[in-house]
Amino acid sequence: MESSKQTKEFLKSKKGSPLDKDSPPGVARKHKLQNTWTLWRVDHDPKKSWEDILYEVGSFNTVEDFWIQYYSTDPPSKLKIDCDYMLFKKGIRPMWEDLPNKHGGRWTYIVHKEAKSELDTIWLDVLLCLIGEACDHCDQICGALVRIRKSISKVSVWTKNCEDNEANMEIGQKLCELVSVSSKKIITFKSHRQLKPQLKRTPPIFVLKAEP
Template identity: 30%
Template sequence: MIITMNLKENKQKSLKIQQDGDNPDVDQIENQMKVGMEKIRLNYIIPIKDGEHRLHNSWTFWYLKFGPNFDWEHSQIDVATFSTVESFWGVFDRVIPLTETHHGCNYSLFKYGIRPIWEDPLNRNGGRFVFTINKDMSGEYKNHAMELWTEFCMLIVGYQNSMICERICGLVGGNRNNQIKIAIWIDHYQPRQNVYDIGLFLKQLVGYEKSVHFEMHNMEMVKQQQQQQSNERHYSFDI
C-alpha cells in the first residue's frame, strides 16, 4: 500500500508499533543518537517489515556539522534510509529536534539516491525556497520552527501533492546563531510560473507571512544568464 495521505493519521499507529518492540532496527538508531548526532555514521537502510505502510519514495536522513576541514560533500553524514510511515516516524521522533542541535548543524531529508549538495546531477539545475525563523530571547521561535519543519517533512514524505512533490528533491534545515533556516530544494529553476506556484503553495501550507526567497543552486549558470542580459531573471526572486 502506497501512502499519499497526511502522515499525521498514521503517527499513533506507527508509534505503538515502535513501543511494542516490533521495530528493533529503528531502536538501533535511537541508541546511537543518545551519544550525539555528530558522532554517528550509520549509513543504514531500515528494512521494510510486514504490515508496514509503504511511502511513495524511499528517503535518506542526513546530518552535517560545520567544523575544521569542513567540506560540503564529504562532511555530510548519511544517517538512515527509510521507506515506510513507521520507519519515518521512528527516525523523526528519535533525532534531536532541529532547534536543539548545535549552531552550524544541518538536517537534510532527500529522496534516496540524491545527495544534499547542489553538485548532485539531480540538483544541479534546480534551486531552493528559503524560509527563515528569527530567534528570540523567549524561545518561542522553537515551536514555530518545528511546526514548519514537521509540516514540510510530512508534505514531501507523505506525497500530499503529487504534482509538487514530484519536483521536490528534498529539504534542508539549518540551526544558525540568529535564525533557523529551512530550504526546500526542487529539481529545476524553470518554468518560472510553475516554480512560483510551488513556492506559493508551500508558503500558504504553513501560513508563512514573510517573503519566501527562491534562488538557483548553480551560481555559474547565474553568471552566464547575467552576461547574456536575459530579459527574465529566473534564478532569484521573492514570493
C-alpha cells in the first residue's frame, strides 16, 4: 500500500526517538512508544454474547512491533461484513461500559461502500495519530475502532470525557489535519450515550470538515 502523508511524517518523527536501552546485547534496539496498545477483533455472531465474539489479537509498545502487528493482520478492506478492529490503550476494554470510556464520546468518519479503497489509508492514519501521540490532549484518547458494515464502514476515535470541549475539539482538528482523504469528509463527535437507540437521532456535539 502506498504510504500516506501521515505515515511518512510519523516515520520521519521517529528517526530520532529514544531507543529501548533494555534490549539484550546483540539484539536490535527498538523505538519505544509512550503507551502500550492492544489490538482487538470482533466477528459478529447473533448467536453469541459480546464477550464471546471479542478477542485480543495482540499488544505492542514499540514502533517496530506495531508494524509487525499491522502487516500480520488483514487490512479493514479485507474484513468480512460485520467485523470490527479496535486499538485501545492497554488496560482499556473496547466497550462503552469500561470505566475510562463510560463518560466519553467519539469522533467518527463514515466511509461509503463506493469509497472503500480509502478505508485502509484512513485507518492507518488514525492508528499513527494515536500511537505517535500526535494530539496535545492524547491523554484523553482511549482508542479507535473500524467497523465494517454492508453499505458503510465507520472509523472512530474514542475519548474519555464528552464534556471536555477543548480536548475533544483539538483531537478532532488534529484528525482533520493528519488523516488523508481523497475528498472532503465530515467527521462528527457524539457522546457514547447519544448512540443509544432512543437517542441516536440527536444532533452531534461537533461537526468538522476534513479537507483532501
